[in-house]
Amino acid sequence: MKTSPTSSSNPAIFIRNVLLKAFILLAAINLCFAAIHPINWLGQLSLYNHFFPGRIRLPFGERPDLAYNLSLDNLPAMFASHQIHTSGQTSSEFKVILIGDSSVWGYLLTPAQTLSGQMNQANLRLADGRPIRFYNLGYPTISLTKDVFILRQALHYQPDLIIWLTTLEAFPIEKQLASPILQDNPSAVRAMIQALDLPLDVNDIRFKHTSFWSETILGQRRALADLLRLQIYGILWAATGVDQYYPSTFEPPQHDLDADDTFYNQRPPSLIMDELAFPIPQAGIELAGKTPVLLVNEPIYISDGQNSDIRYNFFYPRWAYDEYRQILQTSSQEHGWAYLDAWDLIPASEFTNSAIHLSPQATTLLADKILASVSEMAVSLEKNK
Secondary structure (H helix, E strand, C coil): CCCCCCCCCCHHHHHHHHHHHHHHHHHHHHHHHHHHCCHHHHHCCCCECCCECCECCCCCCCCHHHHCCCCCCCHHHHHHCEHHHHCCCCCCCEEEEEECCHHHHCCCCCHHHCHHHHHHHCCCECCCCCEEEEEECCCCCCCHHHHHHHHHHHHHHCCCEEEEEECHHHCEHHHCCCCHHHHCCHHHHHHHHHHHCCCCCCCCCCCCCCCCHHHCCCCCHHHHHHHHHHHHHHHHHHHHCCCCCCCCCCCCCCCCCCCCCCECCECCCCCCHHHECCHHHHHHHHHHCCCCEEEEECCCCCCCCCCCCCECCCCCEHHHHHHHHHHHHHHHHHHCCEEEECCCCCCHHHECCCCCCECHHHHHHHHHHHHHHHHHHHHHHHHCC
16 A cells, blocks of 8 residues: 655655745744834844944945945844944933034044044032033934934933034925935834924825835845844944045035025025025924034125025025024024024135035034033023032
8 A cells, every 4th residue: 555755755745844934934033023113123233332432423334335324224223233332321411412413423534533523621629529411412414304313312321411413404304304314214203204294294205105015134134234233333443443434535615606596496585484484493493302402504605705695505596594593593582492503614715525414623613612612501400500
């Protein structure tokens, strides 16, 4: 009497069964991964601040091979790699965070030359002896909404003071969701828009499309690879202290300007308020709660070249920027915001490759200006405790 072949007696059936079981197991793992979405939790597992130093600024890099740094969309991982991650909720220091654009992050500046780096070199202390420590949470791309997105994460570290540097280019509505870090985190950004009642469209087409399959291990393979690459680059960061690519040459800010008086298709005499995100600074300051915020209108390049009577620089026609400054000043007075207008602090010769990027010497001038305000605010906060 014949018996049916078993998997042990038939190699083909045995291999088929192994492959089938492997496929089922792999599918189950992918489905579980998509269901629990652990990518942000995994981002918090970091070798930074343990095996090698935390980064002085948030990860960002367009030339990873030369910068020992890279851009990724996992905000918890970015913070886990930053030196602020070890500050916890300690009361042994007066913790100040800086948020803003690439000028705060420090494009073309070494970590020590950045705004936070130079402010830390001042070694300020409170009357009780606690050091005032500054943390650089600036991030390239200009958007108020991007700043608030980073601020939400930063508040977990319980800062004592927030310094928010911004400029008119961060205000147009169309710029708010232009940052890749916002587009690549649609669920979190949509939740933030709704929670803070921001004047933005949760259905903006620039948000990255997500599906159940995109949340599986296969769909997240690039994000997982980026987490691994961030750890590998930490070794090179620890060995060299290099965290961005410094080109040997760069184009200075445009000196001779076009005879164009428009700002994002707006024309004089007045800005169209519905096309600008002026409610967002208020939302960000309210989000900070009891933590005081110093709002800083950052310095800009002021050209004296052709058509400089029409425009201050490539970004701004004079009429639009002047009105913006007046609106920001008035809003600060009406809401009781701490406000510093440093727009014309820096001579034109001290800008590098942009109308907002500063040289090390210019950064020193700005640091000194802000430190004076910080010292006053810190003393006032200590008295009011």
